[in-house]
Amino acid sequence: MIGDVFREEHGRAVAVLVRVFGDVDVAEEAVQDAFVEAVRRWPSDGTPPSPAGWIITTARNKAIDRLRREAARDGKQAQAAMLDEGGPAWTGAVQDDRLRLIFTCCHPALGLQARVALTLRMLGGLTTAEIARAFLVPESTMAQRLVRAKAKIRDARIPYRVPEEAELPGRLSGVLAVVYLVFTQGYGGREDLGAEAIRLGRVLNELLPDEPEVMGLLALMLLVESRKAARIRGGELVLLGEQDRGLWDRGLVAEGQALVRRCLEIDRPGPYQIQAAVNAVHSDAATAEETQWTQILRLYDQLMAVAPTPVAALNRAVAVAEVQGPEAALAQVEGLDLGRYYLFHAIRADLLRRLGRDGEAAQAYDAAIERTENDAERAFLRSRRLDVRS
Known part of the structure; x- marks a missing residue:
């Protein structure tokens, strides 16, 4: 209790x-x-x-x-x-102490890792040891980061408030980025962090009900979370196309899709809304073969127009492979500067394998294995590595 x-x-x-x-x-x-x-x-x-x-x-x-x-x-x-x-009075557009604390923890004067750590500490109640494990750093290192971040809030007199409406668009994007980063930490194996990110997303959606990017982020997290039970089998990662869709949480799917529909009605698209729409298309397909890849590719084209990033381009290449073939996708992947990102090497390896270039695929799988610290991902990559001749 x-x-x-x-x-x-x-x-x-x-x-x-x-x-x-x-x-x-x-x-x-x-x-x-x-x-x-x-x-x-x-x-x-x-x-x-x-x-x-x-x-x-x-x-x-x-x-x-x-x-x-x-x-x-x-x-x-x-x-x-x-x-x-x-106590002191406070007035503002949104009267909620948690929201003010989120914006305080995520002030742009703080570094991104400090923002995430403070959000987990102050809003989620995670211990310093738990946060340190999430960041893969010693507890003493994380303790120092938290002390410095809180001291900066105090010494720089960072205000405990929600930004004024004119400031909100610029500040909100930073808050959403922190919440999504917390979620991806959880999706990589820390289930408590994933649950905390969704809770924070619900808080933001409740307190800022007319912000479509808040809806989009919550929808994205819910749709991804809906597949959690199908994502690991026997300690090994299961790709989306190979998952047992009967294990998907249809309640989360329905909630996420309803949020996506609300975003479409508002018609102010942003990156989280578009990514949520991609996941909604996946969730609509009863089988992998029924996935509407052409629609997904169009959504990624829209994402690249709104928020072009190398990771978005990498994800778009996956859709290109399904619509135009692996050779066209590989040509796009080869031009990306994502050498430190394990998924870049994993996707490149899969494309090379599909093209029959087994020796190069084996090297790419080795690079991906070297760059991931997730046991389920590593087990999956090793099994794929065994399927190609080096």
């Missing part, structure tokens, strides 16, 4: 306390103390009628006590006094 409350309410509680105190460290430590108190008291006293309210009230009281004990530190006594008066 307490674990469920922690996962569901940690971010909200921290966000409320940040608004009240204007200090990320004070808020986070107070909420942690409140949950420690809950672990101590709830088993004997019983779960309170409003667990979230209990956590926030307890955290607030603990923060006040701490500030009064540390009154000698500059500004802390003033904070405590202000809190007793009801």
